[in-house]
Amino acid sequence: MKVLKQRSTCPVSTSLDVLGDKWTLLILRDMVFAGKSTYGQFLQSAEKMATNILADRLAVLEAQGLLTKAVAADKKSKFTYRLTEKGVDVVPIIVELILWGAKHCPTIVAPGLLAELKTGKDAAVVKYQLLAREQALA
Amino acid sequence: MKVLKQRSTCPVSTSLDVLGDKWTLLILRDMVFAGKSTYGQFLQSAEKMATNILADRLAVLEAQGLLTKAVAADKKSKFTYRLTEKGVDVVPIIVELILWGAKHCPTIVAPGLLAELKTGKDAAVVKYQLLAREQALA
DNA sequence: TCTTTGCACTTGCAAATCGCAAGCAAATAT
């Protein structure tokens, strides 16, 4: 079981203890905005994360209760990762990262999504959280 | 000059290229919510970051245009770091980290701040961004 | 003037983490 060190009792610090690295939030992004749920799908992202890092981060996220791991419905040799409520709650953080990146860095965002976030951020957050919950039941 | 590698054109990824580590956002937190502006003040935080890491992150943040470095008004041997607009724009990200951490991890938040964020998040974001801009002029 | 103190880093080094390539075992597919 993965144990994380808590550096202080500040909420920003404790959040970063879990989410503060270059890969963890990309996994959650893929689950929320690309509907991904398996190890193989996560590996195919543009950022090309290493297999050992992916395995490690999935274990941490499961240990921290942001996602659950279950045998896939179609294949016994496959696992399906789904977001818990604690995981669904990071959607607002990802949304803010999208907005900041889109504004200040050279990026490519799906134009529909960006417009949606700019005109009604709160509604969009609720929508993607609902979508994520629905996938968790599938 | 610090050069950052961009892993993809996804805005989440590019944001994490700059902000995605355990320390950078703590510096910005200290500037926004604790009014800190000097090397020595950053070192005094509860998380005890190493001096070389702090120097490196300040250089990256300056190179990336999130903050500016200037000789302090009172002492020529001191530097003052101030947020740019690009830096002020990360306030919403920090706010979401506070809310997630406060909800899901054992943390200690100033009760007034937490209530403020929960009852009127957008207003609170605007308020702390204004405060940060005022400090940047001081 | 000479010394001391405070501030902002820099340096050195062991330890931890990362990136990359390869290997492995169980479940399917052919």
Added chain:
DNA sequence: ATATTTGCTTGCGATTTGCAAGTGCAAAGA
């Protein structure tokens, strides 16, 4: 029976981190 897919694990060199100590400069004190 053999090959492929899937989800990891292992090894290892390179990079990054954490910790302690040192450096350079300006201002203050004696």
